[in-house]
Amino acid sequence: MKVVGADWVTVEAAAHTVGVDPATLREWCRAGDVQSFRDGPYRRFVRLDEVQQHVNLIRGRPQTSLHSLIASHAARKRGRSSEARIAAMQNQIRERTLIS
Numbered sequence: 001m002k003v004v005g006a007d008w009v010t011v012e013a014a015a016h017t018v019g020v021d022p023a024t025l026r027e028w029c030r031a032g033d034v035q036s037f038r039d040g041p042y043r044r045f046v047r048l049d050e051v052q053q054h055v056n057l058i059r060g061r062p063q064t065s066l067h068s069l070i071a072s073h074a075a076r077k078r079g080r081s082s083e084a085r086i087a088a089m090q091n092q093i094r095e096r097t098l099i100s
Contacts, residue, residue, distance in 0.1 A: 007048065007049065008037075008045040008046065008047060009048050010045060010046075011029070011036070011045070011046055013048075014046050017051075018048075018055045020055060028051075029044060034050055035050060
């Protein structure tokens with residue numbers, strides 16, 4: 001994942017991580033739904049947590065932390081089994097319940 005600074009990632013990396021098409025994410029940026037900046041004429045950067053919040057809002061899902069999002073993305077890349085992913089999601093739910 002191409003990371004710029006602490007919170008900014010490329011549109012392509014963010015789109016892949018949250019499961020949307022990069023063109024859709026660029027449209028959200030142009031519409032002002034997601035904050036972005038450009039580094040030259042071709043690369044656009046967004047805050048991954050803001051993109052995830054926007055996706056959750058559209059899909060009607062509860063908000064997730066950036067840490068949970070990155071962990072789930074890393075797990076998908078490692079090819080963990082569905083049972084392991086379910087266990088990880090259950091742990092995330094427990095963590096959210098304890099924090100709330």
